[in-house]
Amino acid sequence: MSTFDDFLNHFPADVQNSIRLVWDTLGPNEKTSFLALIASFPLDTRLVKGLIQMSTAQVRQTFGRKHNVAIIGPANVGKSTLYNQMLHSKQDLAAVGPLPGTTRQTQQADAGLFNVVDTPGADAVGEQGERERGLALSAAAQADFLVLVFDAVQGIKRSELELFRDLANLKKPFLVALNKTDLVSRKDLDSVIAQSATHLGLKPQQVIPIVAKEGKNLSRLLLAIAATEPAMIAALGQALPEYRWQLAWRSIVSAASISAVIALAPLPVIDFIPLVITQSVMVLGIARIYNYRLTPQRATELVTTFGMAFLARTIFQQLSELEGIAGWLLSAAIASSTTVVMGYAAIIWFERGQKLTPETLKKLTQNMTAYMLEIVKGLGKHKPSRKELEARIASSLGESPLAESRKALDKEAEL
Numbered sequence: 546m547s548t549f550d551d552f553l554n555h556f557p558a559d560v561q562n563s564i565r566l567v568w569d570t571l572g573p574n575e576k577t578s579f580l581a582l583i584a585s586f587p588l589d590t591r592l593v594k595g596l597i598q599m600s601t602a603q604v605r606q607t608f609g610r611k612h613n614v615a616i617i618g619p620a621n622v623g624k625s626t627l628y629n630q631m632l633h634s635k636q637d638l639a640a641v642g643p644l645p646g647t648t649r650q651t652q653q654a655d656a657g658l659f660n661v662v663d664t665p666g667a668d669a670v671g672e673q674g675e676r677e678r679g680l681a682l683s684a685a686a687q688a689d690f691l692v693l694v695f696d697a698v699q700g701i702k703r704s705e706l707e708l709f710r711d712l713a714n715l716k717k718p719f720l721v722a723l724n725k726t727d728l729v730s731r732k733d734l735d736s737v738i739a740q741s742a743t744h745l746g747l748k749p750q751q752v753i754p755i756v757a758k759e760g761k762n763l764s765r766l767l768l769a770i771a772a773t774e775p776a777m778i779a780a781l782g783q784a785l786p787e788y789r790w791q792l793a794w795r796s797i798v799s800a801a802s803i804s805a806v807i808a809l810a811p812l813p814v815i816d817f818i819p820l821v822i823t824q825s826v827m828v829l830g831i832a833r834i835y836n837y838r839l840t841p842q843r844a845t846e847l848v849t850t851f852g853m854a855f856l857a858r859t860i861f862q863q864l865s866e867l868e869g870i871a872g873w874l875l876s877a878a879i880a881s882s883t884t885v886v887m888g889y890a891a892i893i894w895f896e897r898g899q900k901l902t903p904e905t906l907k908k909l910t911q912n913m914t915a916y917m918l919e920i921v922k923g924l925g926k927h928k929p930s931r932k933e934l935e936a937r938i939a940s941s942l943g944e945s946p947l948a949e950s951r952k953a954l955d956k957e958a959e960l
Contacts, residue, residue: 579780590760620666800827808876
């Protein structure tokens with residue numbers, strides 16, 4: 546499978562062998578989940594940590610013992626800074642400083658999917674240096690996976706090369722990270738990476754450039770570590786749908802708030818064109834989250850095909866016969882509810898290629914409209930300002946149970 550092979554080529558030969566052995570043990574569903582992870586794993590450090598946070602429950606159920614991942618390298622290359630980026634709790638943060646030798650002991654903490662071990666510099670000399678080197682190598686020998694960190698500015702000298710060979714001889718799965726790449730000029734970075742790779746006997750794509758203090762490229766490190774353990778792959782795969790939903794929900798909430806404001810304007814009931822435009826922009830954003838290629842024109846076609854604007858008008862005509870409901874209130878509730886349902890319908894389409902039936906769309910919209918009516922009724926009898934309405938919708942939807950999971954909608958849609 547070319548996608549998997551492309552992913553595999555980013556790691557040293559020994560790691561490729563380990564990952565392929567794991568790959569061969571996976572069932573079809575787990576392989577599908579992992580390939581989805583490769584395509585959709587977030588680049589943003591905060592989002593990466595959010596996905597791992599969501600995976601923790603699955604990890605606890607699956608693992609008898611979490612893997613230990615040791616961060617190894619010379620002194621002052623940013624090992625402790627990278628360690629801190631991986632941690633599950635701020636209480637476990639390691640001390641960092643500009644002077645070599647800040648870390649004198651190994652320390653271990655929970656990184657969600659695995660345990661991470663910080664180590665002293667493994668290249669020091671003298672009595673103290675030898676003791677610290679022994680601690681580092683001992684931690685490496687006991688670890689399940691190694692992250693070898695080197696300094697992009699200092700490069701790979703004789704001492705770094707000797708350390709690399711000692712660690713490679715342990716026959717542990719590992720990857721190489723080149724830290725502090727922000728201190729290298731952009732025009733020289735490719736050359737620096739290539740030189741480091743050559744010294745280590747690796748290909749340039751097998752050296753991951755990082756900026757530990759910013760968490761840059763942390764996602765590549767974490768995905769590589771996960772690839773060596775089926776349970777980690779399974780945990781991430783199980784968390785991915787909810788993670789994607791939570792990201793998509795932000796787009797849905799924003800679009801629903803805007804749709805409600807559109808309904809306040811002195812336009813025909815649920816105005817067709819502004820609503821379609823708003824929903825099309827939302828669908829385009831959701832498509833990116835679900836790794837679904839969609840053009841702006843195709844997004845508009847998809848929204849039109851689902852016919853939510855027409856459904857909004859139909860429901861408005863039905864509910865407008867009820868007494869005691871102001872027209873503005875009803876319009877705002879219906880516009881926002883149809884936008885929420887359109888977002889959900891788009892997700893089902895991206896995931897399964899399945900179009901929800903008109904009956905299902907109508908049922909979901911009616912139930913969501915009742916929910917939205919209760920929200921906007923809280924604003925009082927007088928028509929609110931656009932800013933007040935938008936804030937009310939955004940706040941209420943952002944705090945609803947749907948912000949965490951779409952299970953209630955799946956149940957209503959009988960999926």
